[in-house]
Amino acid sequence: MELILNKKPKRPTIIEGFPGVGFVGTIAAEYMLNHLNAKSIGYLYDPAVPPIAIIHGKETRRLLEIFHAQKENLVFIHAISGVSGLEWEVANEIIELAKILNAKELISLEGVTSPDEAATSRIFIRSNDFKTEKEFLKLGAEKLKEGAVTGVTGALMLSGDHVNSTFLFAETHSRMPDSRASAELIRMLDLYLNLKIDPKPLVKQAEEFENKIKDMIKLGIESQQSHKKDEIQRINYLG
Amino acid sequence: MELILNKKPKRPTIIEGFPGVGFVGTIAAEYMLNHLNAKSIGYLYDPAVPPIAIIHGKETRRLLEIFHAQKENLVFIHAISGVSGLEWEVANEIIELAKILNAKELISLEGVTSPDEAATSRIFIRSNDFKTEKEFLKLGAEKLKEGAVTGVTGALMLSGDHVNSTFLFAETHSRMPDSRASAELIRMLDLYLNLKIDPKPLVKQAEEFENKIKDMIKLGIESQQSHKKDEIQRINYLG
C-alpha cells in the first residue's frame, strides 16, 4: 500500500471514518469533509482496492482519498468500501500519515451496536490522551468499558500507541447505514473542535448520504471479498 | 498484461467500451467497429483473460482485441467479459496505448442506472477537456454530477489525467444489455465525430447484438471470477 501526498498540512487533527456498524464513521466523515469544503491532498493506493471513481460535483474522488479542510486544519481519510483484508495496512498508513504531518491528534469515528432503543444515540469514548478523554466526558460522552472493535478502527486501537488517539463510538441499533447516530457523532465533534456547524441541515443531509450508501449496498457495492470483512465488522458491540 | 500492436495509427481518437451497467459501452463499441469495418491492429494479452475466440465472418477475434477504422481514424478497444480483477491493468494499458499512438482523445462509453422511466436515455458527460465538454453539452448531453463509476471506466477516471479523456454515460433502467441506451450513445458520438452513420438500421442491429450478449449471459459466459466484477460493476448509478 502506497501513501501519495500532494500537500502536507502541519499539525492537523486527523479524522478517520471506515465502514463499521451502521456506517456511522463513513457517513460522519463524508458529511464533515463536504460541509467544510475539504480539498483532496492525496490518497492511499493498493491494486487490491477496486477502482471506484466517485463523482462529487466537479471532483472525481477515489476510495481512500485524503482531504484537508484548511481553515479548521482537519485531515479526513475515509472509505465506503474496498478495504477488506487490508485493515492492518490501512491503519499502518494512517499512523504513517499522522507522523508525516506531525498530527496533533487522531480521531476515529465508529459505531457500536446496542440493544437499547433510546431515541438518541449515546456516544462512547476511548482515548490514550487523558485530557481529551476528560473533555469528551464533559461534553456528554461515556467511557466504553466492554466491546470488540474490528476493521481499520480495531487495527488502529491495537497499533496507534505513538499517536494521540481518540476513538468515538456512536450507539446504533441497526447494521444498515444510520445517519442519526452519525449526526450525534458530528454534534459532539462540532463542540469538541469548535466548528460551529449549523446543526439544522445536518440530519437531513446525513439522511441523503445514508440513502446513497443504502443504494450502493443494494446495487452490490460490496465485492465478495468485502462480505468477509462485513462479517467481521458486525461484531462491534456493547459489552 | 501485454500490449501487442501490429500497426500504430497516428493521432487517433480511442473509444473504449467495457462491460458495465446495461452493457451499453460494449454494445455501442461493437456496433460502431463493425459498422465502420474497423480492422484488428493488436490486442491486450494476459493469461488470466480466458481464451474466448469470437468468430465474426472471416475474422477470429479475441477478448481485448484492438481495432482501427482507418478512414475515421478511430481506435476501438472493448470486451464482453474477462477483465474482472484486471481493471487497473487494462486501464493502464489503454493509457499506454493512448501515449504510443499520441491519441487525440480518449472516449469512454458507460451506462449509468436511473430510476427515471423516460422513453429515451439521457446522455451524461464528464471530461477533463473543457472544449469537448462544451461541444457535447451543445449536442444535448448533461453533466454527470453525482455517481460512482467502477470497472475499467472507473479506473480510467482515476488514472487518465495525462490524456484528453471524455466519459459518456447512457442512462439505463436495467442491468441486462440495453441496446436502446447504446443507440443513444452512438447517435451522440455520430454527431460529435461526424461519422454520418445511417441511424435507421442502428436500433435493429444493436438489438441483435443485445440478444447475442443475452444468449452469452444465459449460456454462462461469465466465469465465477466475473461474477465478482459484476457485483462491483452494478454500482454505477446516478447520484
Next chain:
Amino acid sequence: MELILNKKPKRPTIIEGFPGVGFVGTIAAEYMLNHLNAKSIGYLYDPAVPPIAIIHGKETRRLLEIFHAQKENLVFIHAISGVSGLEWEVANEIIELAKILNAKELISLEGVTSPDEAATSRIFIRSNDFKTEKEFLKLGAEKLKEGAVTGVTGALMLSGDHVNSTFLFAETHSRMPDSRASAELIRMLDLYLNLKIDPKPLVKQAEEFENKIKDMIKLGIESQQSHKKDEIQRINYLG
C-alpha cells in the same frame, strides 16, 4: 506444464478433443483412438491436473495422454476433465507438439449449440488452410460464420496461426454428452482421412461412451475448478 514424449512419429495429423458443448470432441477422439487401436506415446503433465487413472482393458491411461495410430499416422490428444484454467497452456503444448512432430495438420473437434432440432447434426468448419476447408465443404460441412469458442479449442483458434489448423464443430442441442453429434463428426473425419471405419457399431459404441461420461458426471468427476471451466465452455454457440 510438461510435454513427455516417448515416441516421435513424423508428419502425423494431430486430432484434439477437449470437453466442450456436448462433449463431442472428447467422445469422438476417444472413439477413434480406441477403434484405431492407437497406442500411448506420451502425455502432458501438470500438478494441477488431478490424478485420474483411467483403466481401459490392459492399459492405464491418464488425463492428457497422447496416443498414436501408427498405420493411419494419427496422433490423438484429448481429455474428459481436468484442464480448467490450463487452457492457454494446454493449447501451447499442443502447438509445441505439432512443431516437434512437424505435424501435417491439426484438427480440433468441438461442439456448437444450435436451436435447430434437426435429426442429424450439421458439421461446421473453420480452417486456416484453404484447401482443407474446400475439401470439408465438399464433404458437406458448412462454414461457421458467427459464434464464440472457448476452452482449449478457443485457445488454439487464437494461438495456432503457424500450424495448418482446422476446427470442426458438430451441432448439438444439449449440454449433456451427445454421442450422435460425435458420430457425425467421426463420419466426416472418416471420409476426409479415408479411414474406412465401419459406421455400423459407431453410434452404439459412442452411446456406450456417452453413458460412461454421464456416469462420471453424475459421480462428480468435475471438480470445483472444473465447474468454472464448464461455465465458460457452455458459451460455444451458433451466432
Next chain:
Amino acid sequence: MELILNKKPKRPTIIEGFPGVGFVGTIAAEYMLNHLNAKSIGYLYDPAVPPIAIIHGKETRRLLEIFHAQKENLVFIHAISGVSGLEWEVANEIIELAKILNAKELISLEGVTSPDEAATSRIFIRSNDFKTEKEFLKLGAEKLKEGAVTGVTGALMLSGDHVNSTFLFAETHSRMPDSRASAELIRMLDLYLNLKIDPKPLVKQAEEFENKIKDMIKLGIESQQSHKKDEIQRINYLG
C-alpha cells in the same frame, strides 16, 4: 507469525484455551485470567489474524494476547477467533513460548462432545507426564481413550513432546458456547493449581461470558476463513 514478549516470567505454568467444541477452552481461560487479574506480557502477531480490539475495562486486548498472573505464576494464551489455518504456527509459537519461559508445564483446555446427557460434565485427561496425570485422576478426571482432537490443541498434541504437556477435555453436549462445562474445567484446575477460587460467582460469570461469545457468534465474528476451521473443530468427539 511473530512472538512479542514484553516480560519473561520464569518457570510459569502455561494455560491455553482456543476455540473448540463448546468454546470451553476459550471461556475457561478468559474467566481465569480475568479472575486472577492477569496482565498482558505480549502477543502473537500475524497479518492473517484479523484486527479485533477487545475492550475490557481500561485495557485494550487483542487476539492471541499473552497474560501473566504474577502471584500464581500462570501464563495464559487464548483466542476467541481468528486462528483458522494458523493452528500449526500458533502451536509452534506456544511451544517456543514454553521454551523461552522454561515453563513448568503446559495445560491445554478443550471440549469433547459426548452423547451422555449427564447433569455435570466429566473431565478427561491426556498427559505426557505420569505424575500430573495421576494427580488429575485422583481429582476425578478420567483418561481419554478414543477421540480426534483438532485446532491448536490438536497441533499441540502432535508437536509438544519436549514440554510437560497436559490436555484437559470437558464433556459438552453442544457446539454452542458451554459455560457449565467450562466451569467444571475451572473447578478441577482450581484444585490442581490450588488457586482457591471462590466457586460461587463462577458459573454466573462464565454464563455472562458465554452470552458474550454467543452474541459475537450471532454478530458474525467468524469470518469465512474461520468457518473452515469450525468445520474441522467440530470433530472433537468421544470415541
Next chain:
Amino acid sequence: MELILNKKPKRPTIIEGFPGVGFVGTIAAEYMLNHLNAKSIGYLYDPAVPPIAIIHGKETRRLLEIFHAQKENLVFIHAISGVSGLEWEVANEIIELAKILNAKELISLEGVTSPDEAATSRIFIRSNDFKTEKEFLKLGAEKLKEGAVTGVTGALMLSGDHVNSTFLFAETHSRMPDSRASAELIRMLDLYLNLKIDPKPLVKQAEEFENKIKDMIKLGIESQQSHKKDEIQRINYLG
C-alpha cells in the same frame, strides 16, 4: 511434503488405504494395523494437512502416520481425511518410502462403485506384477477392466511403475463408509499374506470403525478443501 521415518524396516510389504468410494481402503487399513498391533515408525508432514490428533488408547496418532507390524513385516500408511490437493505429493512420498525400505511390494486398497446389489462385495485387481495378479485371481479376485480411479490410489497407478504395485478394489454400493466391503478386502489380504486373522470379530469391529467415520463425517471432519477432493474421489466406478 516431508517424510519423517524413525525406523526403517527392510523389505516390508506396504499397504496404503486413503479415503475413496465407501472409505474401504481407510477402514481396512485401520482395522488391520490395529489388529496386528502395528507401531508408529514415522509420518508424512505438510503444513496443509490439518492438525488432527487421533487418540487411540495410549497412542496419539496423526493423519498420514506410518505404522509397522513387525512380525508380519507390514508397513501401513493411511488417512481418514486431509490429503485433498496433495494426492500427487502423497503418492510420490509413498513411492519414496517404498524405495527407502526396499519394499517387497505395494498394495493399495480402494473401493469401486457398482450397480450390482449382490450380498457380498467382489474384489477386483490390477497389478504390474504378473505372479501377484495370478495369485489373487486364484483367491477369487477378478480383473478390473474398465473404470476411473482418483485420489492417492489414482496417483499411485500413474506413478508407481518402478515398484511392484497391486491395486485391490472392493465393490461397494454406497458412498458412505462401507465396512462390509472393507471386510471382504481384509479377508482376501488375510489369505494372500497368510495373516490368519480370525474373521469372526472382523465385521463387527469394522462396523464400529465405520460408525466412527460416519460420526466424523457428520461432525464435519471434511474441510472445505476436502469437499473438492470428495467430488473427485466419487468417480471410482466399474466401467
